[in-house]
Amino acid sequence: MTESNPPSSYEAAGVSIERGDEATGLMRASVEATHGPQVVPNPGGFAGLYALSGLREPVLASTIDGVGTKVLVAGAVGRYDSLGADIVNHCANDVLATGATPLVFLDYVASGRLDPAVVAGVVRGAAEACRPLGISLVGGETAEMPGLYAGGDLDIVGACVGACERGDVVTGEGVEVGDVVIGLPSSGLHTNGYTLARKVVEDAGLSYASVPEGWVETVGEAYLEPHRAYVREVSALRRSVRVRGMAHVTGGGLPGNLPRALGGRGARLYEGSWEEPAVFGLIRALGKVSEDEMRRVFNLGVGFCVVVESGDAEEAMAVLRDAGSGARRIGEVVGDGGVEFVPGG
Structure with a gap:
């Protein structure tokens, strides 16, 4: 007699409702702690x-992004705690660059086989990043998809929505030749360029546990440094000074992102006018990466740019210093499009 096939079930197919429920339970308190009235x-x-109020002509700003292959570094190191902050801060900065205030955030975490503790840790990290920015984490999705993802794979995506008055939208159209470009420092790689950054380390045979000469942290710790948020200092700046353009420096670096804030004009930036985190020097040296390629792929130490009238530059710098930012005056607007790097600093 032929033995019958065992009963089919979602669990047998590789998806556990119980694991999803467990992850949700572990993160619920952290998520609810971000909720205001x-x-x-x-x-x-x-x-x-989310109840939107207090705006006469409200404009919504929305963005969605992921942390990319930074998750592979987290897996190699065995530490996922920073990835939630990465995606919140990345998305919040994108909304901020439009002139809007980020208000709500939603997360998406997918895996071939959910580890409830890992997923909950990512979402708790997102919630902890939301709170100081005044963002409410209002929802999300946890998906277990064997066959699409391998067992230990993890994909992290976030969406953020903000709002502002129509008259407060920043498009860069008011930028003029002679305006000053101010750079706000990045914390390192943020969430961009990891395919190249990982390849450089792997090709060099370097371990993420290695501590390069002159460093006090491991390569893995430097690579996992969370993406920095600029909401607090830029909001303070806009209360004091008219900001004519803003750019979040992500994939494409300064040449790919700063022109988006200049209304068709260009920028002259002074080499050495800001501090470059050591991680970029490591990548440049190990991979023998050209300077043009470094500038095109990485932020190189400038995570966000604001453009102000030259007469407001001194006040802008003072406001940013008072807000705790290590902002630097890094260049000025010129007539021709694109970004030119010249000796200076």
């Missing part, structure tokens, strides 16, 4: 509800 109770939970 604007978050409308919604027992059904099919979508997050």
Whole structure:
């Protein structure tokens, strides 16, 4: 007699409802701690509800992004705690660059086989990043998809929505030749360029546990340094000075992102006018990466740029210093498009 096939089930196919429920339970308190009075109770939970008020002509700004192959570094190091902050801060900065205030965030975490503790750690990290920025984490999705992802794979995506008055939208159209470009420091790689950054380390046979000469941290710690948020200092700046253009420096570096804030004009930037984190020097040296390629792939120490009128530059720098930012005056706007790097600093 032929033995019958065992009963089919979601669990047998590789998806565990129980693991998903466990992850949700582990993160619930952290998520709810980000909710202020604007978050409308919604027992059904099919979508997050947020009461938008106090704006006469509200404009919504929305963005979505992922942490990319930085998750592979986290897996190699065995530490995922910074990835939630990475995606919150990345998305918040994108919204900020439009002139809007980031208000709500949603996360998406997918894996071939969910580890509830890892997923909950990522979401708790996102919630902890949301709170000081005044952002409410109003929803998310945890997906287990064997066959699409290998067992230990992890994919992390976030979406952020903000709002502002129509008259407060920053498009760069008011930028003029002679305006000053101010750079706000990055914390390192942020969430861009990791395919090249990882390859350089792997090709050199370097371990993420290695401590390069002159360093006090490992390569893995430097690579996992969280993406920095600029909401607090830029908000303070805009209360004091008219900001004509803003750029979040992500993939494409300064040449690929700063022109988006200049209304068709260009910028002259002075080499050496800002500090470059040591991680970029390591990548440049190990991989023998050309300077043009470094500038095109990485932020090289400038994570966000603001453009102000030359007469407001001194006040802008003072406001940013008072807000705790290590901002530097890094260049000025010129008539021709693109970004030119010249000796200086």
